[in-house]
Amino acid sequence: MKRECIPEFSKNKFESIASDFEKNANFPHRIGAVDGKHVSIICPPRSGSMYFNYKDYYSVVLMTVADSKYRFVYVNVGSFGKDCDPSIFKQSTLWQSVLANSLQLLEEKCLPGRESPKVTYDFVGDEALGLHKHSMRPYGGKHLTLEKRIFNYRLSRARRHVECAIGILSNKWRIFHRPINADPDFVVDIIKACVVRDRDGYFPEDTTTITGLED
Numbered sequence: 001m002k003r004e005c006i007p008e009f010s011k012n013k014f015e016s017i018a019s020d021f022e023k024n025a026n027f028p029h030r031i032g033a034v035d036g037k038h039v040s041i042i043c044p045p046r047s048g049s050m051y052f053n054y055k056d057y058y059s060v061v062l063m064t065v066a067d068s069k070y071r072f073v074y075v076n077v078g079s080f081g082k083d084c085d086p087s088i089f090k091q092s093t094l095w096q097s098v099l100a101n102s103l104q105l106l107e108e109k110c111l112p113g114r115e116s117p118k119v120t121y122d123f124v125g126d127e128a129l130g131l132h133k134h135s136m137r138p139y140g141g142k143h144l145t146l147e148k149r150i151f152n153y154r155l156s157r158a159r160r161h162v163e164c165a166i167g168i169l170s171n172k173w174r175i176f177h178r179p180i181n182a183d184p185d186f187v188v189d190i191i192k193a194c195v196v197r198d199r200d201g202y203f204p205e206d207t208t209t210i211t212g213l214e215d
Contacts (some may be wrong), residue, residue, distance in 0.1 A: 032065040033162035034125040053081035066162035
């Protein structure tokens with residue numbers, strides 16, 4: 001079963017995502033925010049501890065990359081709950097294409113208002129994502145300088161878009177509010193269907209109406 005949904009990325013697509021991040025999050029040179037969600041399921045028969053996660057329940061993992069308009073631009077669905085989110089992203093076809101230089105990433109440019117140095121375009125995530133030429137995480141530790149605290153704040157403003165996108169998905173489709181009692185492959189189909197229905201991003205009416213209760 002195909003568990004990755006990878007649209008056809010282009011330089012124009014990345015330019016649009018980066019421009020929106022600069023405008024909406026005041027954090028330039030971002031081409032996506034990375035995060036994951038453990039979708040709770042009933043323990044599948046004879047699965048042992050494969051689906052048992054660190055949060056002490058059974059799950060499959062929804063790994064996502066979102067833009068600053070709360071739209072999913074990449075998803076990886078169906079990994080075992082025992083797997084951690086960053087490792088799933090690092091093993092994904094998307095990231096492997098980044099490492100192989102087969103993805104049409106944007107060329108390095110100077111930050112707005114500066115003439116040097118040239119800076120790459122990166123994915124942004126939390127502390128677990130790790131550092132790479134094309135991935136960025138916040139500074140760790142408690143005793144940080146003012147500059148590092150400001151940087152972490154700016155980075156969090158960019159990263160929250162993927163967290164909000166996942167929250168909107170869960171709030172809109174209430175099946176995510178309880179353990180799903182289905183075969184894992186069918187659970188993957190359910191999650192993918194919900195993600196596809198949310199591909200256009202956030203609409204205010206999603207938070208104020210419930211489908212089927214209009215009357």
